[in-house]
Amino acid sequence: xxxxxVISSHxxxxxxxxxxxxxxxxxxxGNQRERETVHHPGAVAILPVLPDGKMVLVRQYRYATGxxxxxxxxxxxxxxxxxxxxxxxxxxxxxxxxxxxxxRLCQFYCSPGWADxxxxxxxxxxxxxxxxxxxxxxxxELVEVAPDDVQRxxxxxxIADAKTIVSLLGYLGLRLPIQ
Amino acid sequence: xxxxxVISSHxxxxxxxxxxxxxxxxxxxGNQRERETVHHPGAVAILPVLPDGKMVLVRQYRYATGxxxxxxxxxxxxxxxxxxxxxxxxxxxxxxxxxxxxxRLCQFYCSPGWADxxxxxxxxxxxxxxxxxxxxxxxxELVEVAPDDVQRxxxxxxIADAKTIVSLLGYLGLRLPIQ
Numbered sequence: 001x002x003x004x005x006v007i008s009s010h011x012x013x014x015x016x017x018x019x020x021x022x023x024x025x026x027x028x029x030g031n032q033r034e035r036e037t038v039h040h041p042g043a044v045a046i047l048p049v050l051p052d053g054k055m056v057l058v059r060q061y062r063y064a065t066g067x068x069x070x071x072x073x074x075x076x077x078x079x080x081x082x083x084x085x086x087x088x089x090x091x092x093x094x095x096x097x098x099x100x101x102x103x104r105l106c107q108f109y110c111s112p113g114w115a116d117x118x119x120x121x122x123x124x125x126x127x128x129x130x131x132x133x134x135x136x137x138x139x140x141e142l143v144e145v146a147p148d149d150v151q152r153x154x155x156x157x158x159i160a161d162a163k164t165i166v167s168l169l170g171y172l173g174l175r176l177p178i179q
Numbered sequence: 180x181x182x183x184x185v186i187s188s189h190x191x192x193x194x195x196x197x198x199x200x201x202x203x204x205x206x207x208x209g210n211q212r213e214r215e216t217v218h219h220p221g222a223v224a225i226l227p228v229l230p231d232g233k234m235v236l237v238r239q240y241r242y243a244t245g246x247x248x249x250x251x252x253x254x255x256x257x258x259x260x261x262x263x264x265x266x267x268x269x270x271x272x273x274x275x276x277x278x279x280x281x282x283r284l285c286q287f288y289c290s291p292g293w294a295d296x297x298x299x300x301x302x303x304x305x306x307x308x309x310x311x312x313x314x315x316x317x318x319x320e321l322v323e324v325a326p327d328d329v330q331r332x333x334x335x336x337x338i339a340d341a342k343t344i345v346s347l348l349g350y351l352g353l354r355l356p357i358q
Contacts, residue, residue, distance in 0.1 A: 015215040023242075038217060062288075062291045103357045108339050179284075
């Protein structure tokens with residue numbers, strides 16, 4: 001797979017969360033194309049599993065999508081923060097739980113066609129109750145979900161985001177019904 | 180879950196693929212925050228399954244991530260195009276296969292914290308060989324992957340994007356090893 005060559009690169013937006021650029025790229029076959037790409041610092045998702053097998057999800061309104069979603073606890077990496085440290089911080093902030101049993105499930109690009117965001121997915125067990133301290137603008141509702149309910153919640157569209165579906169399917173080994 | 184109120188909204192980038200805006204939003208608890216969000220037209224992913232159970236993936240260099248990835252065939256919705264029509268078009272363009280057996284697996288937001296992109300995931304069986312016609316700047320290599328190889332390819336990071344992991348786990352019902 002031959003490399004591409006960047007002819008020009010222009011940053012068109014430099015925000016607090018994301019940066020956007022438009023690059024002109026020469027492909028190995030000689031074609032020249034523009035590519036719009038978004039830089040994102042990366043994020044973590046944590047699947048907290050209780051002793052009875054239920055999992056702790058959070059329901060919150062997502063401004064970008066215009067609707068509430070039922071998701072695994074998650075958050076963006078702070079500058080210089082490791083994925084493990086970020087996972088422990090976000091778990092505590094959003095659910096109040098702390099743990100010494102944080103393990104990696106997988107990592108993936110969310111939208112590799114146009115963004116570089118990497119999502120690091122974790123599973124947390126041996127949860128110890130602490131106190132949650134969500135960011136002040138977060139309106140989070142904790143929801144305990146049983147493994148038997150996962151396929152239905154995905155099919156109904158209440159669980160409808162990549163990191164939550166990957167975490168639940170990868171941890172539980174569930175098939176999705178094909179329609 | 181009370182609604183938020185938009186105080187102001189400014190488009191900061193209007194590209195051929197994405198639009199970016201910065202909104203000032205009033206949350207139900209009285210806090211005012213800026214939100215950077217990306218609008219994307221949505222996309223499809225198709226898991227093509229051969230009669231012997233192997234699945235047809237495509238390896239391609241992804242400019243946004245700076246590396247090649249092994250992915251399910253996929254593509255962006257054209258204006259006014261239905262997810263089903265887009266799936267059949269992208270399947271034919273990228274793999275050369277056609278089918279009358281296209282079924283829905285699930286749909287999800289890729290990055291609901293900051294983007295509205297929805298991914299519609301399909302499974303295609305009863306594949307008929309046609310002729311592939313990738314866009315001229317696409318340098319695609321078709322790779323047939325056996326179900327037994329999926330967990331290893333994800334663990335090794337060769338398969339490393341949300342839509343491909345969701346499609347493979349959801350179709351095959353595989354657990355990911357926790358590390």
